[in-house]
């Protein structure tokens with residue numbers, strides 16, 4: 001994950017603007033002295049953000065960044081009280097020529113340091129971010145969006161936390177060499193959270209508030225059953241993997257299973273949502289539909305009832 005490899009750099013960033021994208025989503029535009037040297041490798045590029053704690057904390061982090069080559073180990077070694085909380089987010093847009101980077105936050109309440117910060121943040125507030133830098137040569141890491149060159153059909157399944165990544169993915173579809181059919185199932189808290197996205201895809205917006213009693217992921221799991229994958233399953237017949245998705249234990253950590261496909265693969269599923277929801281979707285696609293595991297990337301972006309630092 002971000003922050004544990006040397007191609008990531010610790011950036012000092014300052015909030016320049018907040019833009020209310022929809023009732024549940026805010027876009028934050030950050031600037032910083034080194035943002036012109038930030039880079040991104042894919043539309044789902046993950047980053048880490050560090051939030052001020054009651055004891056301050058960001059000063060200790062800045063000192064570590066200045067002095068330590070293995071800043072992550074030094075960060076872990078900080079006493080609990082002065083270790084700034086760290087959370088994972090996505091680069092929604094990067095404009096190095098203007099020294100600006102956008103990150104979109106779901107406002108889910110006062111119950112976590114990131115969402116709490118987002119509710120109250122004002123221009124001028126400072127954070128720290130680890131992101132890839134142009135300055136360090138090394139492997140391109142921190143993303144999972146790897147569409148095969150010849151892919152014919154793509155299925156995107158996401159809740160609101162993965163909407164920034166999907167919005168970025170949709171913007172890149174025109175550049176794919178194979179012009180695949182793309183379907184995206186997007187669950188959001190409210191009907192007023194539906195965004196006008198640029199895309200050459202079939203989008204299915206699934207607001208939870210339009211169906212009373214709907215929990216996280218319910219609409220995704222329900223709507224997925226209307227997506228007909230029989231042709232793909234038939235085409236991939238005989239490629240089944242050795243184990244089914246039920247073999248993947250719920251470890252309590254975020255689900256993280258990456259597809260492993262060559263350029264000729266005709267199908268690709270990219271799934272990111274609450275961790276148990278993502279696991280339910282994975283089990284449906286693999287066990288019920290019969291898709292081989294290696295065609296499905298499944299990621300838990302958060303976990304209901306649990307803080308993930």
Ligand SMILES: Cc1cc2nc3c(=O)[nH]c(=O)nc-3n(C[C@H](O)[C@H](O)[C@H](O)COP(=O)(O)OP(=O)(O)OC[C@H]3O[C@@H](n4cnc5c(N)ncnc54)[C@H](O)[C@@H]3O)c2cc1C
Nearest residue numbers: 089090105106108112113114115302303304305306307308
């Ligand atoms: C690769 C990756 C990319 C991500 N990109 C984004 C992004 O671009 N934008 C974004 O908003 N999130 C994104 N997330 C999700 C984000 O990291 C989590 O939602 C995180 O838990 C938020 O931290 P917090 O401090 O607000 O809450 P935490 O302290 O982690 O959790 C406190 C409580 O809030 C609950 N909670 C956490 N998130 C939500 C939510 N979305 N809805 C309802 N309850 C929640 C938890 O279950 C817990 O009970 C991404 C996660 C990953 C792994």
